[in-house]
C-alpha cells in the first residue's frame with residue numbers, strides 16, 4: 721500500500737478491472753475525456769478494447785504486478801471506499817520516465833483533493849522506490865479540471881513534443897498524444913535525484 725495524506729493506493733486486481741473500466745468509460749465523468757459531443761475523436765472503447773494489448777490497453781499485468789517496470793494500476797481509497805484508479809506505465813518511454821493516468825469514479829468524489837494526493841503519492845513512490853526521475857501526464861487541453869489538479873500536484877506544462885519522451889519504437893504509435901498534437905497538454909514533473 722502507498723500512503724497519502726487523504727487517500728491510500730492499493731494495488732488493483734483483475735477482479736477490479738471491469739469496475740475500473742466502468743468508472744472511466746461508462747460513468748458520469750466519461751464526458752470529461754471521451755466520446756461525443758466534446759471528444760468525438762476519442763470514441764468510448766468497449767471493455768474488450770480497454771483490456772486489449774494493442775495501443776497500450778490495460779492488459780493483465782496492470783492488475784497482477786508481474787511487470788512492475790512496465791506498469792501497474794492502483795485503487796485510490798479514501799478510508800471508506802475506492803473512489804478512483806491511478807496507474808503508471810513506462811513500457812513505451814525512455815529510461816527513467818513514467819507516464820501516469822487517472823480517473824475518479826463519480827462527480828461526488830471529484831474536487832476533494834483525492835486526485836492530487838494520489839498523483840503526489842504515486843509520483844513519490846516511483847521516484848523513491850523505482851528510480852523514476854521524470855513523470856509525464858497528458859490530458860486534453862480542454863479538460864481544465866484535470867490540468868488544474870495536475871498543476872497542484874507539481875506538474876508543469878511543457879512545449880516539448882510527446883515524441884521526445886517516447887522510446888523510438890513507440891513514436892509512430894503514441895507520438896501525437898491521446899487527443900492529437902493540437903489538443904494534448906503535456907505536463908511534466910521532474911525529481912532532482
Ligand SMILES: CC(C)(COP(=O)(O)OP(=O)(O)OC[C@H]1O[C@@H](n2cnc3c(N)ncnc32)[C@H](O)[C@@H]1OP(=O)(O)O)[C@@H](O)C(=O)NCCC(=O)NCCS
Pocket residue numbers: 749750752753822823824825829830831832833834835836837858859860863864865866868869872
Ligand atoms: C481530473 C481528476 C482526476 C482530478 O482529481 P480531483 O480529485 O477531482 O482533483 P482535485 O480535487 O485535487 O483538484 C481539482 C481542482 O480543479 C478545480 N476545478 C474544478 N472544476 C474545474 C474547472 N471546470 N476548471 C478548472 N478547474 C476546476 C477545483 O476547484 C480544484 O482546484 P482547487 O483545489 O484549487 O479548488 C478528477 O476530477 C477526475 O477523475 N475527473 C473526471 C475524469 C477525468 O477527467 N480524468 C482525467 C483524464 S486525463
